[in-house]
Each structure stands twice: as structure tokens, then as C-alpha cells.
Amino acid sequence: MALIYTNENNPATLKLLIAKNVSKAPVNLKIVHVNDRSIPQPRRLPCVEEEENLTLFLPNSAVCYFNPVKENTSEVLDWLEWEAKNLSPCLAYLCGSSVKNPSFKKTLQTYLTKLECSLKDKVYLIGNTFSNADIVIWSTLYPLYLNEALRKEYLLLPNIIKWIEHCETIPQFKEAVAFFKIDGKTAYAALAAGAKYLPIPDLTSSEGTSEESGSPQHTVEVVSEEELKSAKAAWSKDVTKLPKLKQRNGKVLPVSKEKNIFITSALPYVNNVPHLGNIIGCVLSADVFARFCRLCNYNTLYLCGTDEYGTATETKALEEKLTCREICDKYFKIHNEIYQWFNISFDHFGRTSNPEQSE
Known part of the structure; x- marks a missing residue:
């Protein structure tokens, strides 16, 4: 039997x-x-413990676990993501924390206007x-509706009010509210305290979502219908029926008509540990x-190495009474051994002083 852990007055519990x-x-x-130390890791509330090794700590994921989405899947998931990334954090910070950012108020009004338009007719x-x-969304907004001061400030929106009041009469909603009492004055503080971490809403655009300008050299990849079907089929299969992983043998070269991924991380300076x-x-x-x-069977190349050029390398060599080559050899060995100890899966860990790198 599933067990829901939650703190008092947390409106996210209504969802579950x-x-x-x-x-x-x-x-x-x-x-x-x-x-409470008995809360399963990562100790965010509310969470659901179904079995000893299965914990759902994202409320919206737990909602879909209890009540799987069967129709209009993409639309439902879009709203769930919007609520989790935008609406819920905004309310928690604006009405439930000591963070006083005047932009949150404007952002919340933008979110509510979007919802008001979506509920028209x-x-x-x-x-x-x-x-x-x-x-x-109803569970998240319910404390706003209960709190008279907040309702007068933010919910002078007839479509939302009508929708909230209608949902309140639905037996499943009514039963949840009767079982788990919500105080509109402190509910968002309970939400913020239980979640412990909520993403701060992005205030850079009217929709509260980031609009980064992409690099002119890089176009946004569009996921094909075939890839979506393949991902869905793989997700529904037992792990024993998934395709076998490709073997990593020798050089990794680009392969035509495959997804080729090149990964590198910041080069560490060789003059120190x-x-x-x-x-x-x-x-x-x-x-x-x-x-x-690699688990996705993409053709993947992961490279890194030590940066062995610069005056700091010369200074370190003089300090230790070694030549530049000797200091680079010494610290490259240390770097390489430490990354091996961490079991980093480099395809190649090189050096900027290698002839191939220089070319």
C-alpha cells in the first residue's frame, strides 16, 4: 500500500x-x-513511498502514477509542467516566503491571465x-481562493472563480478537501517548506519562461515523429527487451545517418593538482x-585533457626546479590517475602539448 508523507497544510497534498x-x-x-528523518530521500514533501525502493518525490509525477494520463496526453503534460515550473514556485515565493521581489506579483498576474483565457467558455x-x-492547478490555486485578501488582489477573474467553485463540488475534490484541511493564510509557506527547493520563476519574459537567443552556428534540433514513437516504445518495454548497447571499440568517428554526440569538459591546468x-x-x-x-546508443565521443601552455606552467616548473616538459609529465600523471580513480568514462584524455593537438 502506498504511503503519502506530507507536512500540515501543504496544498500539493491535495493533488495526490x-x-x-x-x-x-x-x-x-x-x-x-x-x-523528520523518516522521510525518504531526497526528503521533499509531499512524496509517495510505494515500495521500499520506489519513492515519488515530484507531486505531479505521483498524480500521474495514481491516475495515468489516457487522453490528450501532450496537452495535459504541458499544463503539468507549466504548473510545476511556473505557477507553483511563483506562489510559494510570493505568498509563502520572505523573498520580496515585486516582479513575482506581475508574473503571477501574467500566469493567471493565461489560465483565465484558457478557461473561456x-x-x-x-x-x-x-x-x-x-x-x-486547482490544488495549487485553492489556498489563493480561500484567502480573502489574496482572492481580492489576484482572483478577480470570473472564469477561474467559476472553474474553482465547480471543481470544488466534484466528489473526488470534495472528499480530499474534507480529509486534508487547508488554511489559505499559511498554505503557501507550507508548500515552500515542504518542497525545500523550488525553481525560482524566470522573470525574463511575459510568460515567465526564458527566451535565450541561440548561437548563430547552431540550429535547434527538432525531435522527429519517428524518434518520439521509438522513445515511447522503449519506455513501455521491459529492460531485458531493450536493444543491446553498442560496444566501445577503438576510435570514435562520425557515422552517417546516426546521432553523433561530441562532449568535452573544461580543460584543467596542468600546473596544479x-x-x-x-x-x-x-x-x-x-x-x-x-x-x-551511450545508453541511448548514440555515437558518442567524450574528450578532455590537460592544458599545458601558459606562464603559470613555466612559473611552477621554476618553483619545483623542473623543466616545463617534466612539470607537465608529473602533473598530467596525477590528473590522469585521479580521473581514473573517479572512473570517468573519457574516450581519450590527452594533452594540449601533444603534436596531434597542436595540429
């Missing part, structure tokens, strides 16, 4: 309870303090019955991505 009510899944609820966000999109900032911030991150690409 409503989804549970829809599926009629047997679930127990455990109210805990946010610092509609009973539900998608289709003729409520979906997981209605469940998660490796430091954790470089290993954790660059090398390990690139290594994780390289391993992921």
Missing part, C-alpha cells in the same frame, strides 16, 4: 489525494515535520471531463551526459 480518489488506490497518509481545461491538469570544482562542476557532469548518450 484527489488523484488517489479518482483511481480508488489504497493509500495511507502520514503527517510529518519537514525535518470551458468547464475544464481540456476536454469534457476533469483531467490531471485540472487536479494539479585537480580540484573538486573542476571534477564535480565540469568533468562529472559531462561524464553523466556521456553515459546517458
